[in-house]
Amino acid sequence: MDSLITRNEGPLAAYRARVSEGALRADPAQAHAAEILQTLWRNLRGYDPKPAAPEAKGFFGKLFGGGKRGSGDLAAPEGTPEGLYLVGAVGRGKSMLMDLFFDTAEVPRKRRIHFHAFMQEAHARIHAWRRANPGADDPIPPLADQIAAEASLICFDEFQVHDITDAMILGRLFEALFARGVVMVATSNTAPQDLFKGKPGRDAFLPFIALIQSRVEVFYLESAQDYRRERIRGLPTWHHPVNGRSERALDAAFLELTGTPQGEPASLQVLGRAVPVGEAARGVVRTSFDELCGRALGPADYLALATHFHTLVLDAIPRLGPENFDRARRFITLIDALYEHRCKLVASAEAGPDLLYEQGENAAMFERTASRLMEMQSQEYLGLPHLP
Incomplete structure (x- = not known):
């Protein structure tokens, strides 16, 4: 099938083409979601607003404070299409469907x-703006101006809110956008009404939830099949020794799990600091033993x-011993965290798990880690849901 013709026909045609080619299994829930995305695709064809920063201060500006210039009214400009919030359990194809929509969107x-990554970028831009504008008190309008100038359609993968700092700026920022x-358009494992649930300060976050619900259609993708677990259950997850073959195996695993050969630089906000963790895509992060341990x-x-x-794709685990026990201790802590949260591990190492730490006074301490590493390769473990 001509890919250009399929692209010009929108995400539904692209989805059907993948099914007919055998690249995807027919799934009624996914097909329904593709139909919803097709409607949005039609509504957005040629969409190119010329945003002008409003002067009136909106509800969130009053709630969270702000400077002389407000973040904007709650109402979007007349003719703005309604967005989409695609929610469902992990592995149901949300990101794949959004990618089909994004690739075909004529915007x-x-x-x-x-x-x-978007929120990390927003915080960095706010910090840069404050440094460039000492004494100014409201970075949200200029931030929104900048983001809106770059894109009139933003597709967010894995929309989640866990950080109070994010929660406190989201209302004003999205009102302004x-x-x-x-x-x-967003994918998420969490319904809008459950975002930031059970966290301190959630009452002040509720207007943001109402704002999202007023500006997007919420669609629940209720596929019964977890395609993500199917993919990883078919993959070898431990490759040794560390050489060109094992590196190529990890390259292939990352591509299979994410659909891309390389992710974007990733970092995590932990206790108020940014921790770089390698490259990531679609919930998979790839990094090295040295980077983490x-x-x-x-x-x-x-x-x-x-x-x-x-899923963590981890390169080049060395042999461990008393001479590098600091690294071994961190590796033990890392594996404990992965295991407790059912995070999947695809790794290259100099030896099998039971041979990584063979001798020395701390070898006995490593026995549980080796046992967990063996269990984490089992089909039973790979079939368990991740605990985010």
């Missing part, structure tokens, strides 16, 4: 980004990694 200015005509990281860092990503 001059569009962007696809992981929501966590919607007021500038930005359309949002060769520097002074601790339990909170590994917990953040294990809860944020469902």
Whole structure:
């Protein structure tokens, strides 16, 4: 089938083409979601608003404070299409469907980004603005101007809110973006009404939830099949020794799990600091043993990694012993965090798990880690749901 013709026909045609080619299994829930995305695709064809920053201060500006210039009214400009919030359990194909939509969307200015990366970028831009504008008190309008100038359609993958700092700026930022005509499409494991649930300060976050629900259609993708677990259950997950063959195996695993050969640089916010963790895509992070265990990281860092990503692709685990026990101790902590949260591990190593730490006074301490590493290769473990 001519890919250009399929692209010009929208995400539904692209989805059907993949099914007919055997690249996807026919799934009624996914087909329904593709139909919803097709409607949005039609509504957005040629969409290119010329955003002008409003002067009136909106509800969130009053709630969270602000400067002389407000973030905008709650209402989007007339004619702005309603966005879409695609929610469902992990592995149901949400990201795949959004990618089909994004690739076919005929919008001059569009962007696809992981929501966590978007918020890190927003914080960095706010910090840079404050440094360039000492004494000014409201970075939200200029931030919204900048984002809206870059894209009138933003597709967010894995929309989640865990950080109070994010929660406190989201309302004003998204009010301002919607007021500038930005359309949002998002995937999430969490329904809008459950975002930031059970966290301190959630009452002040509720107006943001109402705002999202007013500007997007919420669609529940209720596929019964977890395709993500199917993919990883078919993959070898431990490759040794470390050489060109094992590196190629990890390359292939990352591509199979994410659909891309390389991810975007990723970092986690842990206790108010940014922790670089390699490259990531679609909930999979790839990094090296030295990156994770060769520097002074601790339990909170590994917990953040294990809860944020469902799979870790880890390069070049060395043989361990008393001479590098600091690294071995961190590796033990890392594996404990992965195991407790059912995070999957695909790794290259110099030896099998039971031979990584063979002798020395701390070898007995490593026995449980070796046992867990063996269990984490089992089909039973690989079939368990991730605990984010």
